[in-house]
Amino acid sequence: MLEKKDTALERAVLIGVITKDQNEEKSKEYLDELEFLTFTAGGYAVKRFTQKMEMPNPKTFIGTGKMEDVRQYIEENDIGTAIFDDELSAAQERNISKILGVKVLDRTNLILDIFAQRAQTSYARTQVELAQCEYLLPRLRGMWTHLERQKGGIGMRGPGETEIETDRRIVRDKISLLKARIKTIDKQMAVQRGNRGKMVRVALVGYTNVGKSTLMNVISKSEVFAENKLFATLDTTVRKVVIQNLPFLLSDTVGFIRKLPTQLVDSFKSTLDEVREADLLLHVVDISHPNFEEHIESVNKILGEIKSGDKPTIMVFNKIDAYEAEPFDDTDLVAERTEAHYSLEEWKSTWMSKVGNNALFISALNKQNLEDFKKRVYTEVREIHVTRFPYNHFLYPDYNYDDME
Template sequence: MTPDVVHTRPRERALLVGVETPQEPHWMHEESLEELSRLVQSAGGEVVRQETQRLDAPTAPYYVGRGKAKELAELCFGLGIDSVIFDDELSPAQSRNLSNLFARKVLDRTQLILDIFAQRAQSREGKLQIELAQLRYLLPRLTHMWAHLSRQYGTIGTRGPGETQLEMDRRRVKERIAKLKRELEEVRRRRAVQRGARVRKDWTCVSLVGYTNAGKSTLFNYLTRASVPAEDKLFATLDPTTRVWELPDRSKVLLTDTVGFIRKLPPRLIESFKATLEELEGADLLLHVVDLSSPNYEEQIRAVEAVLDELKVAHKPTLVVFNKVDRVANRSIVERALALRRRSIAVSARTGEGIDKLLEEVQAETSAGRVRAVFRIPWDHVEVISELYREGGVLQTRYREDAVEVIALVSPVLRGRLSSFVVENKERHLSDVDPCLVLQAKVGAFGASSS
């Protein structure tokens, strides 16, 4: 028998183009192009070549100079280029002129990011947000899509069809944008209800933020034993994920892994993803994860802080987590980074180095305001014990004939809600409990009893 032939789709061959201006340091331009190259790889393409032109500012007709544009067109034919990708957002006129000149697909940085997001979105919410961003990008460019039908406005034979189709498309896009906004507003309301439930239960919320590919998902998996996809590529994680995270004192917080940020992040993308990024508004603590192995980690920190400022959450308590220290051979780099940020810690989410210190820091931050209390719970109210495990930090338990005594670290709200079970005179005397009778509590130990 003839073996089956597996046909694999060839990767798109891409040419990257950037303009270096006097206002931008050379290293920053090089880093931006390198980042664009990694974005292409994340999208499944292959970078064949990078081209740069030094100009005072991008030109209006072609982004690069007219002569450079013609040179690039010839280069595309010679190298068999499928796509030409520019490192900045192109205007509708620039995009049209370049497409006509190159006779092949022309993309800009924004389109590339939107394409990656469209590939990675799994949840319905993520897909809605991506579609909204894509339509907002498309709307001002519709005019040029119909230029072949309405180029000579007012002339015989060209007056109606182009303009009619253009207006129809504009109306449909605007109607779809309005519908998506309504659906995302419903998502916002639903998230607000969920955040309200967390507040009522006094859950402490911690969110991971950082530059894309800083290792947030790897750290998230290490801390919560989750299985969020963690790949060495930009925007490997798109949809946010929340898990319960138990700290050393057995208190529990909600930890959320969010989408990574990037330089030149399109404003319309931030606007479209506000329903997701609103999770940061409800966070009690932000863990800003930084890839310390990157030579430009300081610039990445500033890029993330700029986005946090735009989202109006820069005032939140923040702990900088310098990640990937296992990739840093020179320890002086680690020491310099820690000196750079007063509230910072160095870890490796891959090897576990520094994680214990991170847990201590987060515990110290999130335990502020929590109190130790002793609860005496009759056997016919074991559901209260389940609530303490679920929302508090159970330290010790002691079993008696008529009740169970539980020593726990709880919030004032939870203590107030369970005040009828609190033993006032034992709150400050944890040592009174006979250690021979104390059992270290296991999460979920009373789940079966309560059912």
């Protein structure tokens, strides 16, 4: 995915498996994402290793022979980090570290590290620290023997630097303290949300790096940080937006991802209150991504977990300017035309047609079809607003709510 090597980045190898539940194509997709995660964290994926097996080895995740291949490559190419695509158990992490002699991270640790970098507010930092401590607790045993040579870099930010010499009791005390702190802040945030009155709330949700923050900036004319990296936005941002004299609150939430660490889902449930309490969800999708359908499934799964799966939702297919269908050679009698060859119009006639009015196709970056987007959002917000404040409709019967010119 990276076009050229950046010598300033930390050199790493990526390791994944091909199993009956995760075929070769799926494994490649996950490793592509792991490479982007590595780049986001400040690393460079020099090489990938994959192995076909019934299930991951309970002791070393991959087999003995493949592990020796990885060890030799690391030794011969001056690699400092090995990153595994699935969460490793404490025992697996210890065993692999002894064999490879370098820093060993898994997907969860990598995501936690990115969150540690991205957290800006004290609340987000507290949530990340809690998630890191809960991840660290079962891995304390034996950590010091191989962490002495792992100074700084990916996976070593946040409490990882300050807690590695502590014992389980101290970490448990820290977890209790962080939970109490989050509980206190949650109460304060609940009061803040209550003080907003009954104004209609709209929340942007979606996979990470689909353009939610860019859309937020365009619609609310604010300056929310947006970058082509995973989890560019971590702290929830709420802005008051007015379309045709109709005000509502728009919130930009943390992006979701496949294999999202359990610790983060638990720690950030309070942040996702903005989603739970929203009247309308704008599910933003990067339609230019080859796996956008799976991204939709991942987001819907997490929305279900936080009891928000049945909320009124508009599907916003973003980045239409970047969408390109793969060319298809219709003279090749063997070739099979697949979804990868669909044009946007063909996509619209698939399952998307069932979404009907609730599917919009835009480019937030190039501001394509934004007027249609505003009109559709306005219609939905107005309907909620009129239901909530019926007297407004009676006070201003001559006001043309549908005039969007």
